[in-house]
Each structure stands twice: as structure tokens, then as C-alpha cells.
Amino acid sequence: MNVVENASSHPAHGDGAHAGPHVLPPSVLLGTAAALGVLTVLTVAVARVHLGAANVPVALAIATVKASLVALFFMHLKYEHKFHLVILVGAVLFAVLFGSFVMFDASEYRPDVRAHEEAVRAKAAETAR
Amino acid sequence: MDATAQPAPAARQERGRFLAVQFEDMAAQLATGKLGIWLFLANEVLFFSALFVSYGVYRSHHPELFRYASQFLDWRMGATNTLVLISSSLAAAWSVRAAQLGNQRTLIRSLVLTVVLAATFMVVKYFEYSHKLHNGVGWGTACNPSPELLASLPAAVRALPVPAHLGTFFSLYYLMTGLHGIHVLVGIGLYVWLIVRARRGDFGPGYYGPVDAVALYWHLVDLVWIFLFPLLYLI
Amino acid sequence: MSTAAVAVRAPAHETESYLEHGRGVRSWLFTLDHKRIGIMYLTAISACLLLGGVFALVLRLHLWSPQGALVSNDAYNKLFTLHGAVMIFLFIIPGIPAALGNFVLPLQLGAKDLAFPRVNLLSFWLFVAGAIFFVVVLVVGGVDTGWTLYPPYSLESARGLGILLALSAVVLTGFSSILTGVNFIATIHRMRPPGMGWFDMPLFLWALYATGVIQIISTPVLGITAAMGFLERIFHLGLFMPEYGGDPILFQHFFWFYSHPAVYIMILPAMGVVSEVVSVFSRKPIFGYRFIAVSSMAIAIIGFLVWGHHMFVSGQSRWASLAFSFLTMLVSIPSAIKTFNWIATMYKGAIVLKTPMVYVLTFFAIFGVGGLTGLFLGLLATDVPLHDTYFVVAHFHFVMVGAVMIAFLAGLHYWWPKMTGRMYHEGVGVASAWLVFLGFNLTFVPQFLAGVLGMPRRYATYAPQFTGHNRLSTVGAFVLALGLVVALAGLLHSLRRGRRAPPNPWGAASLEWTIASPPTHHNFDETPRARGPYDYSGLHEVSEEAGWVREEGR
Numbered sequence: 001m002n003v004v005e006n007a008s009s010h011p012a013h014g015d016g017a018h019a020g021p022h023v024l025p026p027s028v029l030l031g032t033a034a035a036l037g038v039l040t041v042l043t044v045a046v047a048r049v050h051l052g053a054a055n056v057p058v059a060l061a062i063a064t065v066k067a068s069l070v071a072l073f074f075m076h077l078k079y080e081h082k083f084h085l086v087i088l089v090g091a092v093l094f095a096v097l098f099g100s101f102v103m104f105d106a107s108e109y110r111p112d113v114r115a116h117e118e119a120v121r122a123k124a125a126e127t128a129r
Numbered sequence: 130m131d132a133t134a135q136p137a138p139a140a141r142q143e144r145g146r147f148l149a150v151q152f153e154d155m156a157a158q159l160a161t162g163k164l165g166i167w168l169f170l171a172n173e174v175l176f177f178s179a180l181f182v183s184y185g186v187y188r189s190h191h192p193e194l195f196r197y198a199s200q201f202l203d204w205r206m207g208a209t210n211t212l213v214l215i216s217s218s219l220a221a222a223w224s225v226r227a228a229q230l231g232n233q234r235t236l237i238r239s240l241v242l243t244v245v246l247a248a249t250f251m252v253v254k255y256f257e258y259s260h261k262l263h264n265g266v267g268w269g270t271a272c273n274p275s276p277e278l279l280a281s282l283p284a285a286v287r288a289l290p291v292p293a294h295l296g297t298f299f300s301l302y303y304l305m306t307g308l309h310g311i312h313v314l315v316g317i318g319l320y321v322w323l324i325v326r327a328r329r330g331d332f333g334p335g336y337y338g339p340v341d342a343v344a345l346y347w348h349l350v351d352l353v354w355i356f357l358f359p360l361l362y363l364i
Numbered sequence: 365m366s367t368a369a370v371a372v373r374a375p376a377h378e379t380e381s382y383l384e385h386g387r388g389v390r391s392w393l394f395t396l397d398h399k400r401i402g403i404m405y406l407t408a409i410s411a412c413l414l415l416g417g418v419f420a421l422v423l424r425l426h427l428w429s430p431q432g433a434l435v436s437n438d439a440y441n442k443l444f445t446l447h448g449a450v451m452i453f454l455f456i457i458p459g460i461p462a463a464l465g466n467f468v469l470p471l472q473l474g475a476k477d478l479a480f481p482r483v484n485l486l487s488f489w490l491f492v493a494g495a496i497f498f499v500v501v502l503v504v505g506g507v508d509t510g511w512t513l514y515p516p517y518s519l520e521s522a523r524g525l526g527i528l529l530a531l532s533a534v535v536l537t538g539f540s541s542i543l544t545g546v547n548f549i550a551t552i553h554r555m556r557p558p559g560m561g562w563f564d565m566p567l568f569l570w571a572l573y574a575t576g577v578i579q580i581i582s583t584p585v586l587g588i589t590a591a592m593g594f595l596e597r598i599f600h601l602g603l604f605m606p607e608y609g610g611d612p613i614l615f616q617h618f619f620w621f622y623s624h625p626a627v628y629i630m631i632l633p634a635m636g637v638v639s640e641v642v643s644v645f646s647r648k649p650i651f652g653y654r655f656i657a658v659s660s661m662a663i664a665i666i667g668f669l670v671w672g673h674h675m676f677v678s679g680q681s682r683w684a685s686l687a688f689s690f691l692t693m694l695v696s697i698p699s700a701i702k703t704f705n706w707i708a709t710m711y712k713g714a715i716v717l718k719t720p721m722v723y724v725l726t727f728f729a730i731f732g733v734g735g736l737t738g739l740f741l742g743l744l745a746t747d748v749p750l751h752d753t754y755f756v757v758a759h760f761h762f763v764m765v766g767a768v769m770i771a772f773l774a775g776l777h778y779w780w781p782k783m784t785g786r787m788y789h790e791g792v793g794v795a796s797a798w799l800v801f802l803g804f805n806l807t808f809v810p811q812f813l814a815g816v817l818g819m820p821r822r823y824a825t826y827a828p829q830f831t832g833h834n835r836l837s838t839v840g841a842f843v844l845a846l847g848l849v850v851a852l853a854g855l856l857h858s859l860r861r862g863r864r865a866p867p868n869p870w871g872a873a874s875l876e877w878t879i880a881s882p883p884t885h886h887n888f889d890e891t892p893r894a895r896g897p898y899d900y901s902g903l904h905e906v907s908e909e910a911g912w913v914r915e916e917g918r
Binding site: 021023024026029030032033036037040043044047055059060062063066067070071073074075081083084087088090091092094095098099102103106107110 | 160163164167168170171172174175178179181182185186189190204208211212215216218219221222223225226229230334337344345348349351352355356358359360363364
Binding site for chain 3: 083090097098105106109
């Protein structure tokens with residue numbers, strides 16, 4: 001967690017803010033937006049091709065690239081304090097960790113649920129008869 | 130506490146109108162505010178994560194239901210909104226640039242453009258929601274698609290039986306897009322506030338923290354949508 | 365200000381204390397001063413402790429006899445639910461960070477306030493709104509689901525307004541907690557004074573930092589889960605309720621992804637308080653500073669990977685249970701590191717048995733037992749028979765009440781002179797500490813035994829062979845309550861009759877003790893230069909009245 005230069009370098013608090021704000025040139029802003037537009041078209045196009053099980057990973061991969069573009073350029077992460085990147089990546093990592101544990105467990109207990117549902121259905125059918 | 134350290138009266142007077150008492154200077158205030166908004170965004174990521182995880186669990190359990198249900202969504206609407214939101218994000222990023230450069234006219238114009246595009250997004254959303262609700266496609270147990278709507282599906286889909294618990298998909302759909310929509314509405318409110326302040330001439334190279342912070346929030350709203358679009362519309 | 369030292373130290377600057385700065389109710393309710401917000405939090409959570417405590421006493425009285433002595437079974441279920449919910453959401457979670465942390469954090473940083481004072485005030489009012497919702501739950505008939513609010517039971521159509529209000533209260537207090545976390549982390553990152561690097565911070569700040577990480581990462585999941593439950597109950601979304609196609613185990617995962625890390629939101633600040641007190645009252649720099657600091661972060665991170673140990677017997681798959689059981693063992697390592705370092709700090713120290721230190725010593729005993737019994741419950745094989753018995757009840761009370769509440773009392777007695785400018789009566793303080801310790805053990809040790817013998821938790825009645833255990837426990841609960849009343853009486857008495865507190869009554873070295881007690885509105889006239897928070901060189905006690913003063917070169 002020691003990524004941030006500590007405040008003892010006072011009063012210039014380290015992150016280049018004293019050197020004036022980092023202003024993004026129009027070319028970067030427009031380029032990012034254009035790339036996002038192209039990727040949107042691409043994701044729609046890819047979805048129309050049937051890739052079977054690969055459809056979701058491909059869609060997520062494109063979305064991740066788009067999200068990274070937004071984060072790096074629109075959100076200035078490329079130029080800024082690395083700790084802000086740590087925060088965002090950290091949050092996403094925890095979310096992924098959370099999701100993968102839950103999805104792993106859900107897929108593991110799923111057969112039990114299915115067996116139970118079938119038993120209930122069978123019983124209902126029996127009483128109906 | 131050093132008794133010899135006298136407060137420099139000149140420094141006190143130079144304190145800007147927008148510099149809070151707990152900060153030494155504007156740079157410290159800006160950097161701290163930025164850190165604060167980033168921490169808040171981390172919280173937002175986790176806030177949405179539970180919905181994404183629910184989505185993952187239900188989709189992996191009921192892939193057929195998700196394929197069927199996505200037929201009710203119009204990808205053209207979703208794609209339009211994606212482009213609208215990207216443009217809005219661009220306008221927001223531009224507003225930060227304008228504030229940093231002290232370009233008053235561009236600042237106000239880009240802020241207004243951000244709001245207009247955000248409102249466009251909500252209008253499209255409104256048409257999508259009302260079309261669904263009009264045809265009986267609510268969430269949970271309130272999901273009973275009307276015969277007309279079912280008849281409008283492609284023939285291959287029409288042949289399939291309506292899957293059980295179709296409403297679960299729409300619960301997730303309404304929850305995810307609804308929570309996102311609430312964030313858009315909040316964003317519109319924040320941008321209106323920024324426009325009022327910008328017209329008052331509050332912002333410039335020395336003080337643009339709020340423009341920057343709201344833009345960061347706005348980009349995150351965009352970022353969430355970037356994932357929602359393929360997951361909901363392009364199944 | 366009666367102390368000459370203060371008058372000398374702050375010439376020409378403001379001398380009125382934060383308590384005198386601004387008068388009237390509005391100057392408190394809408395204050396942006398972190399100290400006043402801390403005091404308001406303290407008042408609010410004390411009221412919640414009282415409410416939850418009264419519930420506890422009624423429960424214990426009811427369990428005096430095996431058939432239940434006092435209330436109906438239905439009322440019993442509602443009482444233990446609200447006891448748990450009020451104590452957890454309204455007392456233990458905000459207790460140390462929001463009340464003590466709010467007051468102390470900027471002072472330890474030599475700062476004039478937190479980074480975002482308005483957010484701080486908003487956090488307080490969200491908390492109050494949540495607390496009011498919980499009280500309204502009581503008025504509209506209560507909830508009987510247990511504080512965990514597990515569906516399907518909790519979201520069945522028979523559960524009325526109560527559950528909806530309880531879920532809303534959870535969302536409100538959750539956001540209050542998130543905002544506190546954001547504020548604390550930003551403040552610690554950005555507002556440290558010159559001379560205070562990361563490893564020069566008081567350990568209480570490390571603890572609050574680690575707590576903030578958990579608050580930001582885990583609390584939003586609770587918020588959205590409660591919101592989903594709310595909508596599920598009204599609209600039958602089919603997310604958590606099996607009858608509509610939902611998955612109740614998903615709720616458990618979501619709930620514990622917050623509620624297990626929440627245990628560390630409770631204990632980490634408590635550990636921070638202990639680290640401060642044990643060093644000051646051993647008159648010795650803390651042993652293993654870096655280990656204690658880093659172990660706080662380690663607990664925060666590993667704490668995210670163990671939530672499944674609450675679900676060993678409730679439908680989780682066996683592979684997940686195995687993984688969670690293993691990971692649970694890991695989290696005991698940083699906790700043990702801290703404990704050994706505290707003990708090593710005391711070794712060959714000049715231990716002063718003032719009230720905060722007595723509380724901390726009882727903390728060691730209780731936290732040791734609470735932590736070790738946690739291992740039984742983290743191990744898959746032993747958890748299965750012990751699950752849902754009184755062993756679990758005793759274990760988590762040892763950690764949450766025994767450890768956290770006692771650390772809260774230690775911290776309260778430690779910083780009380782700084783908050784109020786008054787010294788409480790030492791004898792009364794020490795007596796309260798011993799009463800709390802005795803009462804606590806008398807209450808919960810019998811519950812361990814009853815649990816091992818198989819007494820299940822959450823029932824309004826029990827088998828007659830547990831009568832002895834339960835009666836001991838009930839007597840203990842009243843002794844514990846007496847201890848708390850004595851502590852409260854001692855503190856309140858000091859407000860009127862207590863001796864004026866000097867700036868540094870304990871001989872502590874961190875920055876909050878370099879300014880007047882109570883501090884002025886802006887705490888520090890100029891940003892101070894920090895030195896080691898556990899550097900006691902040059903500090904010597906002038907007199908009881910004037911407290912400790914640092915003389916360089918001594």
C-alpha cells in the first residue's frame with residue numbers, strides 16, 4: 001500500500017498536481033471515443049456470428065478493452081497517480097474473486113438442487129395420480 | 130505545537146474562496162478530493178458486482194432461458210444507447226479539459242451536451258421499458274408476455290415453449306438497467322449543478338475539482354453500461 | 365482553560381475549546397467538526413448499546429427456567445433478532461471507528477479535520493436514520509428471522525412491514541459505514557503531517573485504514589443484497605426465493621461476503637485501540653510495530669476469503685467448504701502475530717494499571733479464548749457438531765462483546781480526558797473493568813459448556829439439564845450490566861465533578877496529546893511536525909494536575 005508518495009514532501013503533495021493539471025489533447029479524447037465506437041460495432045458484429053461457448057468470453061473481452069480505454073484515457077488513469085489505478089484494479093479483483101467463489105460453489109451444488117427439484121416434481125406427479 | 134511558528138497572515142489571506150480549512154493548499158484539496166472519488170468508485174464497482182454475480186449464476190444455470198429472454202430486447206436500442214453514452218462520456222471528458230484550460234464557453238457547452246446526451250439515454254430507456262411493460266414483460270412473477278409480443282418473435286423462437294421462471298431474467302434486467310438508470314439520473318442532477326456553478330464562473334484552472342470528480346463518476350456509469358450492453362442485449 | 369501549560373502553548377490563537385465554539389442545538393446537529401460528530405456518534409451508539417443491552421437482559425431472564433420464564437416464544441424470537449441486529453449494525457460496527465475514530469483520527473494526524481467534513485455529517489445522519497428505522501421495526505411488531513435475515517423464511521409473504529424496514533435500515537447504516545471508510549482512507553493518505561511516513565503512524569490509524577478498506581469493498585455488497593431482498597419480498601423477483609425460481613444460498617453468499625469481513629470491521633479498530641493503550645501504559649515503545657501494522661492489512665485482505673465458513677452446514681458444496689475452512693485457518697496467523705507483539709510490549713515494561721490498561725488486560729484474556737475457540741468452528745470436522753449450538757454463541761460473544769466492547773471501553777477511558785477535558789475517578793474505572801470482566805466470563809463460559817453438551821441456539825426453551833448453565837449465565841449478564849452502569853456513572857460523574865484534564869494525562873507520545881484537553885475548534889493552530897508515536901524519550905510527569913510534558917534532551 002506504500003505506492004503513494006507520502007505527504008511529508010509537503011506542501012507539494014507529490015502527485016504532480018503542483019506542476020499544473022494534466023490536460024488531455026483533443027486528439028486523445030477523440031481517438032478514444034472513436035475506438036469505443038468501433039469496438040461497439042465490433043461487439044455487435046461478433047454477437048451475430050455464432051461462436052458457441054466462446055460468445056460470452058469474446059463479448060466480455062471486448063467490453064474489457066472498452067472499459068480499459070475509458071479508464072485509461074477519459075478517467076486519466078494513464079497519466080495519474082498510480083494509486084488510483086490500484087484502487088480500481090483492486091476493486092475489480094475483489095469483485096472477480098467474489099464472483100468466482102460464488103459461481104464455483106453454485107455450479108457445485110447445482111446437481112443437488114436439480115435432484116431435489118426432480119424429486120419434488122415426481123412426488124407431485126404421484127399425488128396427482 | 131510550536132509556539133514560535135507564527136501564522137503567516139499573507140498566506141491566510143491568499144486562501145482561495147473554495148479552499149477548505151483542513152487543507153494547506155488547492156493542490157492538496159484537489160488530490161484528496163480525487164482520491165475520495167476514486168474510493169467511492171471502488172465502492173460502486175462492488176455495489177454493481179452482486180448483480181453481475183447473480184447474472185452469472187443464473188445464466189450458467191439457465192442458459193436456455195437467457196437465450197430465449199434476450200429475444201425480447203432490441204439490440205438496436207442498446208447499441209444506440211451505448212453510442213449515446215460514449216458520446217456523453219466524451220463531452221464530460223471535454224468539460225474537464227475546458228475547465229483546466231479556463232475556457233468558459235467550451236466548459237458550459239460541453240456540460241450542457243453531457244446532460245442532453247444523458248437525457249437522450251433515459252428517453253431511449255423509457256421507450257424500451259414502456260414497450261416491455263405494455264406487453265406484460267415485468268419482472269419476477271409479473272412477467273407474462275402478451276400473445277402479440279410472442280407472435281412477433283422469430284419463428285424458431287416461437288416454436289419453443291415459454292421457459293419457466295422467465296421473469297428471473299427480467300428481474301436481473303430491470304435491476305441492472307434500473308440501478309444504472311438511477312445512476313444516470315443522479316449524474317444528470319450533478320451536471321445541472323455543475324452548469325449552474327460554471328455559469329457563475331466558479332471553475333477555472335485553479336479550481337476544477339468538482340468538474341473532474343463528477344466526470345469520473347460519469348465515466349464509471351459509462352463503464353458499467355459497456356458491460357451491461359453485451360450481457361443483456363447480445364446473448 | 366485552567367492549565368497554565370495550554371495558555372503558554374497557544375498564545376494569540378483561539379483558546380476556547382471545541383465544546384464552547386458555537387452554542388445551541390443547531391451548532392451540534394449541523395456541525396462539520398469531526399470532534400462534535402464523534403461525540404454525537406458516541407451518544408447515539410451508547411443509546412443503541414443500552415437498547416441492545418436491555419434486550420439481552422430480557423432474553424437472559426427469560427432463559428432462567430427451561431420452559432422460558434418471561435415472554436412468549438414468538439416474542440423471544442423477535443427479541444433475539446433485534447438484540448443481534450441493534451448490537452451489530454448500530455453498536456459494534458460503528459462503535460470504535462465512527463465514535464472514537466472520528467474524534468481521534470484527525471488529531472493523531474495533526475490535522476484540522478477529516479478530508480470531507482460534509483460527508484462525515486451525512487454519514488452520521490444516515491446512521492441515525494438507520495437506527496430510527498430499527499426502532500420503528502420494533503414498533504410495527506418486530507422481525508423474528510435472526511439478524512442474518514436468511515430467505516426463504518425472511519422473505520415469505522407472512523413477514524410484513526418489519527422485514528422491509530429492517531432491510532432499509534441495513535442499507536442506510538451500510539452507506540453510513542461506507543462514507544466513513546472513504547473519509548478515513550482519504551484523510552490518512554493525504555493529510556499526514558510532515559515527518560509522518562506510513563510506518564510512523566500510530567497503530568490506531570493503521571487499524572482504521574484497514575477497516576476502511578473492508579468498509580469500502582464489502583459494505584456495498586450488503587447494501588445491494590438488502591435492496592434485492594426488499595424488492596424480492598414485494599415483487600417476487602425470483603432471485604432468492606426458491607418458490608419463484610430463486611436461489612436462497614446465493615443470499616447467504618452475498619450476506620456473508622459482507623458480514624464476515626464485517627467481523628474485522630469490528631475487531632480491527634479494537635486491536636488498534638489495544639496497540640495504543642498497551643504501549644502507553646507499559647511505558648515502552650510498541651514491540652514489532654511493522655508486524656502489527658502489516659498484520660492489520662493482512663487481516664483485512666484474508667478476511668475477504670473466508671466468508672464461506674458460515675455456510676458449512678447450510679447448503680454450500682463440499683469443495684467450497686474445504687477451501688473456506690483452509691483459508692479460515694490462515695486468518696488466525698496475523699491475529700496471533702498481534703497478540704504476541706502486545707504481550708512482548710508489556711515484557712519488562714513499567715506497567716501502569718490505570719483503567720484503560722486494566723480493560724486491555726482483560727481484552728487479552730478474552731480475545732485469546734475467543735480467538736482459539738474460533739479455530740474449532742473454522743475446522744470443518746469440529747464445526748459440524750458445534751454448529752448452531754451455544755458454543756457458537758459464546759464464541760462470537762467472546763470476540764464481539766468480550767474483545768470489541770472491552771476495547772471500546774478501554775479506548776473511551778483512554779481518550780475521555782481528551783474528549784471532555786475531565787478526569788474520571790480511577791477507582792470507579794478500574795472497578796467497572798473488573799465487574800465487566802467477571803460478569804462477562806460468568807455469562808459466556810457456561811454457554812461454551814452448554815454448547816459442547818449440545819444445547820442449540822435460538823430456542824426460547826431448553827432441556828432441563830442445562831438449567832444450571834443458563835442460570836449462571838443470567839446472573840453473569842446482570843453483573844456485566846452492573847459493570848457497564850458503573851463505567852457510565854463514573855464517566856458521567858466526571859463531567860461535573862471530574863478534575864480538569866491536562867493536555868497529556870497519560871504520558872502518551874502521539875499528536876493528540878500535544879494539544880489542549882479538550883482541543884480547540886481547529887485542533888492545531890499550525891500543522892505540527894510529527895515524531896514517533898511511541899517515542900517516550902523526554903516525557904516526564906510534572907504533577908497529577910499538569911500531566912506529562914516533553915523536555916528535549918532529557
